[in-house]
Amino acid sequence: MVGALAHRHWRDSGGADVAFYAGHSLGEYCALHAAGAFDFATGLRLVRRRGELMAGARGGGMIAVVDLDRDQVTELVREGGFCTLVVANDNSPRQCVVSGDADSIDELGPYLRERGVRWVRLRVSGGFHSALMRPAQREFRRFLDAFDLAAPRVPVIANATARPYPSGTTAAMLADQIVQPVRWTETVRYLLDAGVTEFVELGGAVLTKLVEQTRAASSATRSAPAPVPTPAPARALRAQDLGSAVFRERHGLRFAYVAGGMYRGIASPELVARLGRAGMLGFLGTGGLEPVEIERGIKEVQAALGEDGPCGVNLIADHDDPDAEEAVVDVLLRHRVRLVEASAYIQMTPALVRYRATGLRRGPDGRPVCEHRVMAKVSRPEVAAAFMAPPPDSVLDRLLATGALTAEQAELARQVPMSHDITVEADSGGHTDGGIPTVLLPSMLELRRRVLAERSYAEPICMGLAGGIGTPAAVAAAFVLGADYVVTGSVNQCTVEAATSDAVKDLLQGIDVQDTDYAPAGDMFELGSKVQVLRKGVFFPARGNKLHALYTHHDSLDDLPAKTRQLLERTYFRKPLEEVWADVARHLRATGRTELLRRAERQPKQKMALVFRRYFGYTARIALEGRPEDKVNYQVHTGPALGSFNQWVRGTPHESWRHRHVDEIGRMLLDAAADHLAAFPRP
Template sequence: MITYMFPGQGSQQKGMGKGLFEEFPDLVQSADQLLGYSIRELCLEDPEDKLGFTQFTQPALYVVNSLLYLKKTQETGIVPDYVAGHSLGEYNALFAANAFSFETGLKLVKKRGELMGKAHGGGMAAVIGLTGEQVREVLDTEGLGQIDIANYNSPTQIVISGPKVEIDKAKLVFESQKDVKMYAPLNVSGAFHSRYLEHAQREFEAYINEMPVQRLEIAVISNVSARPYRQTSIKTNLVKQITHSVQWTDSIRYLIGRGEMTFEEIGTGKTLTGMLKRIRTEAEPITGTEEMEETDQEVEEAEEIVGTQAAEVIEIVAVHKPAELSAASFGNKDFKKEYGLTYAYLTGAMYHGVASKEMVVKMGKAGMMGFLGIGGMKLAAIESDIQFIQRELSAGQAYGLNFLHNLNHPEMEHQIVDLLLKYKVRTIEASAFFGITPALVRYKAKGLRRDRQGNVLTDNRIIAKLSRPEVAEAFLSPAPKRMVDKLLEENKITADEADLLSHVPMANDLTVEADSGGHTDRGVAYALLPAITVLRDDMMKKHRYPALVRVGAAGGIGTPQAAAAAFVMGADYIVTGSINQCTVEANTHDSVKDLLQQVNVQDTELAPAGDMFEFGAKVQVLKKGVFFPARANKLYHLYSQYNSIDELDDKTKVQIQEKYFKRSFASIFEELKSYYPPGEIEKAESNPKHKMALIFKWYFANSTQLALNGNVESKVDYQVHCGPALGAFNQWMKGTEQENWRNRHVDEIAQKIMQGAAEFLNKRFTEMVG
């Protein structure tokens, strides 16, 4: 018998795949389209030193290993009896076994790499000389319970994973053990194959559930169980693999125990071949005959169970069949009545007026509501846009303004509140807040009054957009007393307003934002929306509010199916974002819209947020057709690694100034002096790291302006906030008139999505009961 082994991360090297890409041009082209960059260039040349980053390493290894396998089978005609892969290599093993197509496997690996690439603050280390049991005993007895075992590579080569501080702490502990030959920290950014990737695991589970799998044609050994896969456990095992230990030693022991076995490593290097030799020398085969493959009887039993349950469901729902849904039937009735809406559909704000006054007016006239994106706009421009909107919309037609948290300049929040109160803007979308600020409290207070029955009424409504439960809790609570007292002391609110603030929550409604463009906490809607809804219910009981705080859904909504899913999960309304950026009404340049029109679901990436650069905050941006995310991440990596620009090597300095900035560091700093306060410049001149931050942040502000202004010669540096919802929308629009963005209008898109959601759910219900 023969087993093919596929290596995982760590086996990559520049130049891998040489001579291979030319033999499979169709697959290489397909890979380039899926990834949005040249896989050949990455593997052979790696011009931007990205091959070592997880999100690039994993797709590169998957492609090269897959092509090597195809070449091997073409040359020999041999089909192995078993296949096994170490961690990432398991995807190559499954591809070899025909569990999924080359493209589906690449999509999964790309997503896996992106999610694992987001992991920070973790570390891993190899412990040489101890068995797994001995390593576990040391962890348990030496107070290292925060560390997990990630890989059982051989009987005496164990990899541990956990918070970096704990991995560093463990070094002295393990080196003091007499049998330890080496303690080697690994060059990784995250605690892979440990409990600390549970968030990535949940997000990956939601993603992989949408992917098709096929019946296995070769036995595949699972990293999780060290036994052959069950057909029904393909997706489950790949999800578990992210946080579970890689049982490589027992996988090889099991294979050796099957009988006379030849092993061949299909990939770059001979890492697994070396592990195989040690396992043969140090361990006994597993000779038991139990295998975990499904039998035909198991499949038939499972189908019988599913069929019985389905029949029961059909019998129940057939008796209670609801009336046909319509676009207007979705959402919370009181929400629509309060805001004067026909449809429970809002368009969210996009900064610098990308969510334009024209967009807001279009939505208001169509019986929906849009938010003007005032982030980054001057007060005079905001005032002019408010006047335009109020002039164009008649009484009762809804509109709102975005109110973006200004961490560095809180006085700007008060200036915007003055403008809102001056023009009696009754609805704001509060976003990017960590908690409540005095400006928000003042805006809320100035719209409070009692009716004749003594009920507290809210004229100034706050819809809080958030993705964290602790922020939701703050907005579901009354205004903080210390802030109220201080505003009262400063005569910014009255005593009556201070009293009324204690009877109402800060937010009238909550928009739960999941996988979105721009600032994102990488939330998963399936987990986030129910959690926030439960929190809302608890807070309503705790404070005994008379009026319900509605919960809406945002992020990832670009198709009728996504909208339907949100409403089925209980959303009182939905909010779209990225899809509106590629419309006639969006106030961004045509060259940006041309790029966005080509986006697919995989063509976005996380990059540092320019406004919160030093804190490591992330925004989701367009990746296809631009270099911005790669360059932005490189700048943050350098900022994290060095204390000043002077510490950078000459090659890096030249690359950044000539390729990224197209200007010298010195000229940029001179420009910064013209608009940063003197104190900020003085701090930069005395603190080299702060100076580096200011200069690097210039790139982020400049890249935004390049996109807004349409500097086509610098298109590769466009910073465009965008989520995967636009990719889904583009795919939905293929072959229709609205495939071209010049035929896309926000109000028509909204109506199309809402009507499509109704049609989709009506059809699904009919299929379920039919």
């Protein structure tokens, strides 16, 4: 901690008051200590553990590139097909460091030399500040849980965001720093824009040179004479030109590209944050998670992107337990979540209306300002119409009577639709109605036209398309059909950032378009609703359909044939059905659902449904955990779009899911879709 001692000496020698602190990589710990986030002893413990974890990293490497800026280096890496490499240190407009796996770093050097680029291989064994450090990040995050780290008393500019540390995020940001790039050029520019004129480096002179390079580049940009206007040449269609500018501006995006929230947290905080940093939108997956787990995920995303960063949280209608849906909305409101993806709704529930309406206020012109937005996933016109209408009066009146809404919020809610963004969901992985996109989207667009002709909303309604989007041609087709944005799902489940098991990803990366099937949805088992799931290599679709057939044709567990019962106990549940029922009963008591338990004890058919539902919960859980002993029972929600994506990337580095990153996939699809559209002659 030489830097910390240098700061103490400088302060004791009469150093001036400080407006900001900043440190490069490990130096950020010195900056946080100087700003009062932790004491010297704590800093030593943190740095020691971080050093141990970094020293344990193997199989990576780093190359410093000279006389090029970050965008130039990024483009070179991209053009060379080095999809696993990232710019890990953006040190100045004249120096960047590229990090990643050792094999790719070995190939990058000669590639740069052939193009006359100056570079130096760094003597390190790890690909620091890259995804290769994710195991170290997870271990360090657990280590940080033992410390109570304070917010800096003086603003500290974070390496990962080039913005001041938000309150309450010190531990999360330090953990994120291990895998995120050091955005030093942006840090210096932020400080210059904030009016900083004097930079004092303690314990060295390297950063001072980097600061001066950035300062000089910024001054040259500001003082350069304005170019003489000339007619702009016709430019090629770009990824950022696709879709609706209204949609992009509404959500602070660069691209009209969304990744849906995959259940049980498969759409992880890391996945959402990575998309947000790339100018795309991701939704945190919450289905099947407890409120405390959802809260933890929201905190991680907000620590990475800030409260106003481009991100959202999936909110699922809970038809069995409305109180559980209300509890999730409480979490969303407590953490000021500004955007939710509403899934599985067939009508507007009090919880969803409360979320939407409590975010309304009157603007200076008297019109409603929407601070809580809902992106609705729909597959039926009547549900889309409900989302394009204001909340039902009956629900608003009830919320107003209970004090959940103010009179002004209820009044404003009657002037806006439940959702300004409607995602039309065609046949897809997970819950599906099997819709055809070329039929569904035009029909929904016509419905939107009629609604907007009838109502005088201040804001337009945007409409996106989800389901079956796994190739550039599919993305291009969605925009040609009139979609304002596209939503991907299955392709994101087979990425590094997806929070499912490696075993599942190994299965998914090898499927083709014919390797999915339909099975009953566990959460709507009695209704016979369907989910689309993986078929190749597993027995779940056949077994799930068998259970529903048994439920349809028998009135109770006791009514099952003896051989059938033995088969279920041996291969499906791996325990006697009486034990399965005992597990169900314990769960219902623990979650306060005693009325459902009493009803099932009186109604044998209901009891059978609850026992059979247990299989669906078990199969989803073991897939997420990657249990090797029961792989044939994995339940994996996915659609044929992933098969088409697998075919598209076959023979490229992205054939392996270990080289697939959710933001890179999005950009690949958009770039190639733009090229696809540009290739067609225009009138």
